[in-house]
Ligand SMILES: Cc1cc2nc3c(=O)[nH]c(=O)nc-3n(C[C@H](O)[C@H](O)[C@H](O)COP(=O)(O)OP(=O)(O)OC[C@H]3O[C@@H](n4cnc5c(N)ncnc54)[C@H](O)[C@@H]3O)c2cc1C
């Protein structure tokens with residue numbers, strides 16, 4: 013048997029969670045104040061967990077590196093959150109959400125976890141509405157829904173293009189209430205730099221106060237890591253600048269296995285790269301694919317003329333446009349899952365049909381003109397204008413689009429200086445989300461007892477590809493509805509432990525590790541900035557561990573990163589001192605962990621000799637260029653154990669995936 | 683996007699820490715792409731400073747797409763710089779000309795002390811939220827069905843328009859009295875407009891206003907600079923609504 017025990021309960025899939033929950037141990041209310049819980053990260057997953065545990069009566073200490081929990085990267089989520097409410101009466105159900113998520117993940121996620129997620133999804137919406145989250149509504153006063161990729165129902169709840177913001181502010185209000193009541197103590201501008209284990213259990217963390225530079229010890233009976241994803245290993249991504257892997261990587265180094273690191277989501281609709289000083293990429297929400305049609309010119313000479321600035325997209329006749337998603341996937345059209353849409357864009361651009369005049373000619377159109385016309389017509393009818401002129405229709409259609417997507421259109425215009433109401437948007441895939449993460453069991457507990465991992469930081473629910481609007485759902489499900497039960501079950505054995513002292517050798521040792529690393533960087537006296545190395549790492553990752561991967565490229569990547577890492581330690585220059593606000597030092601500590609992670613990602617991609625979801629190995633595709641899974645040999649979660657600073661020594665463990673309730677099949681969106 | 687390159691002069695507020703005195707320092711920066719964002723321009727400056735073994739400029743930022751509210755610069759005398767309805771991170775260098783001199787300062791307000799260079803402490807905003815910016819409902823999920831109470835679209839839309847405040851503090855920085863009324867009124871309005879928030883509307887507005895005063899924000903004299911500079915164009919109507927809510931609460935206070 014594998015060393016990995018996923019602790020999936022027995023029973024029928026629809027009863028597992030209910031039965032299991034009923035038998036979990038509890039901590040009596042009078043005992044909870046004797047127990048300290050550390051929550052690192054206060055995005056959707058962390059803020060919801062901290063608020064819930066605070067409400068229950070535990071002593072919660074929560075940490076984030078921004079100046080307020082309200083600024084976590086979750087705030088940037090645009091399009092929406094899924095829930096199996098079936099308010100639109102279009103055949104949705106818990107089973108269908110469960111099924112879509114497993115299929116969307118290309119049969120590489122655990123059935124039991126995903127079903128639980130679908131089960132609690134409805135409650136999330138109830139909870140958020142009760143908190144005052146202003147979701148979009150219809151004229152009758154009920155909640156509105158939209159569609160997202162990989163589904164044929166409308167189950168996505170949204171608040172214009174600011175769904176993540178509104179959900180996070182809801183969770184922020186819940187955690188703020190607990191802070192005000194003294195049940196959660198919040199440490200803003202603090203970065204966790206290591207975990208402390210005592211007798212094998214997670215017992216605390218070492219954090220750096222980012223303003224004073226003080227290295228602090230914090231103890232607790234359990235530690236929850238909710239620190240988000242690691243997309244910034246690519247330097248350019250849609251993630252916020254500060255998003256990092258450090259907390260997750262530090263627990264990995266202390267014994268938590270890291271699962272499926274190679275599963276990265278490249279999002280099809282982002283604004284294309286424009287220059288070398290670019291610091292990040294901006295997403296244009298997937299919800300736009302509800303209304304926009306994706307195309308490139310059919311003729312290469314048209315694409316060339318556009319790139320040369322000699323032609324405008326609006327001059328290309330309808331029959332000279334290749335709506336390649338509609339052509340290749342008529343059933344799902346523009347709403348195929350992200351990995352499929354991204355590869356299709358790359359395929360067209362690699363073939364020479366890209367329309368953006370950047371170094372790589374990488375860009376395709378996302379065109380709203382059809383939608384503007386059709387919605388304009390509908391609006392004219394609704395207003396009783398039966399013989400509306402073309403201009404009237406277009407004006408009404410633009411108004412409709414503005415109401416739905418106004419902030420996204422504005423964002424696009426600010427960045428590109430082009431008006432997307434008049435010209436189609438230019439888009440291209442960019443790194444967006446990481447399905448891989450710390451391995452956790454059904455309780456969301458890592459292989460370190462007492463260390464739980466939630467939200468994007470864990471690997472649990474999305475298999476090899478995440479469907480749109482499911483990350484917000486997962487973060488809140490973990491924090492509001494899973495951890496409060498499973499963490500309590502763990503803590504039931506801790507009521508007699510008493511407060512954990514921080515003046516022990518274990519804390520001394522962890523603090524020493526942190527201080528040594530900081531001093532090493534500050535005394536290094538190299539010649540290059542941190543960004544210099546981070547950008548180099550990003551290029552290796554994007555070119556060789558990106559949308560298309562192959563054996564040779566991956567082997568090269570592993571060797572190149574090894575070398576880059578050595579150079580980094582030799583030649584990086586980190587100005588300033590340890591005892592002050594020092595953003596360069598913060599970056600150096602993060603990039604050090606990205607280097608190690610990047611190498612592991614390439615190794616994971618190399619061992620997975622199949623294509624699945626976001627992991628596309630060029631050697632494994634069918635005649636039409638679709639992913640070719642190998643269920644016989646790769647139907648497992650690849651969980652890596654750290655074996656010292658030579659990442660090549662990391663050891664792979666396999667958790668076999670069993671599909672009892674869903675028939676495993678080739679993904680078909682045609 | 684045809685890029686152009688410009689050369690600029692920067693005058694930037696440098697301050698070692700909260701206790702030291704700060705000053706404006708001058709820097710020259712060449713070859714700035716007009717497609718760069720303002721913060722990418724500062725990255726470029728920092729790269730130059732690091733290569734010259736000088737200390738880079740500290741500034742707050744994270745999402746770089748106008749939503750987290752972390753960035754906070756006073757550029758040429760305007761919060762978030764010379765464009766409307768955007769944050770500093772959404773400002774692009776195409777708004778500037780070759781040879782321009784650009785002044786960059788931190789938010790200035792008693793309630794937002796400088797931490798270092800362009801970084802200020804806005805935790806006062808968090809404390810105002812902690813005083814009452816929430817609906818007192820536990821996260822059990824055992825609430826009523828989300829569609830149990832229909833909410834008129836117009837109210838939901840108005841609540842949303844107030845709820846999009848990003849907590850950046852530009853309203854405070856632009857106000858000659860350093861008042862936080864726009865920020866506070868946005869949260870008060872959002873929740874007062876929704877049935878779920880109405881129940882404790884009275885306590886909420888009293889508690890949030892009390893905390894706001896304790897934090898040392900100034901009074902509102904209705905000059906409206908806040909709303910003009912607000913990147914999310916939060917409307918002054920919210921201040922009027924909050925005043926009404928406050929009066930109502932005062933009148934009915936036991
Ligand atoms: C642009 C964009 C749009 C998106 N749109 C959608 C969408 O429409 N629907 C959807 O479902 N998903 C969407 N996603 C994905 C989704 O937003 C994220 O996966 C999700 O919000 C992650 O939440 P989280 O709580 O796990 O982590 P985050 O929100 O990233 O929070 C991480 C937290 O950890 C803290 N932290 C990190 N490291 C440390 C450390 N070392 N010490 C202390 N604190 C630390 C941070 O301060 C922060 O509080 C989008 C993502 C992006 C990038």
Ligand code: SF4
Nearest residue numbers: 847848850851853912
């Ligand atoms: S009201 Fe506007 S300016 Fe003030 S904090 Fe909110 S978004 Fe910023």
Ligand code: FES
Nearest residue numbers: 744746751753771
């Ligand atoms: S960096 Fe997030 S709003 Fe500017």
